[in-house]
Amino acid sequence: MPRRNLLRVASPGFHRLDGRIGAGDDVLMLPLLSHRDPALWDDPGAFRPERWEGLDPDTASGYLPFGHAGERCWGRHMVLPLAERLLDIVRHNGLAPDPRQTVAKVPLAGLMSVADVRVLPRPRG
Numbered sequence: 001m002p003r004r005n006l007l008r009v010a011s012p013g014f015h016r017l018d019g020r021i022g023a024g025d026d027v028l029m030l031p032l033l034s035h036r037d038p039a040l041w042d043d044p045g046a047f048r049p050e051r052w053e054g055l056d057p058d059t060a061s062g063y064l065p066f067g068h069a070g071e072r073c074w075g076r077h078m079v080l081p082l083a084e085r086l087l088d089i090v091r092h093n094g095l096a097p098d099p100r101q102t103v104a105k106v107p108l109a110g111l112m113s114v115a116d117v118r119v120l121p122r123p124r125g
C-alpha cells in the first residue's frame with residue numbers, strides 16, 4: 001500500500017547518518033514532498049514518469065518508492081505488475097483519459113483508490 005509518510009521512532013543510529021538528527025528525535029519522511037523537492041528534481045511539479053526509470057531507491061536521494069531500504073513494502077512486487085496489467089487492459093480496449101478531467105479525488109485513507117476517473121474511447125486516426 002502506498003504510504004503518505006514513514007515514521008521512525010528515535011534511534012541513536014539516526015545521528016550517525018545525519019548529525020542534525022538528535023539521538024532522541026523521531027524521524028518523519030514524506031515521499032509526497034521529497035518526490036516534489038526542487039532541490040532534488042528538475043521541474044518537480046511536472047508529470048514526467050520517465051524521471052523514475054532506472055533510479056535506484058537505495059542511492060537516489062529523496063526517492064522513496066514503497067518505503068526505504070529494508071523496510072520497503074513487500075507488496076511492491078505485486079503492485080507494479082498489477083498497474084502494468086491495468087494499463088494494458090485500458091490500451092487494449094482503446095480507452096484514454098478524458099482530457100477535460102484535470103482533477104480527481106484520491107482518498108487519503110489508503111491512496112489505493114482514485115475516485116471518478118473518466119475515460120473515453122481513444123480517437124482513431
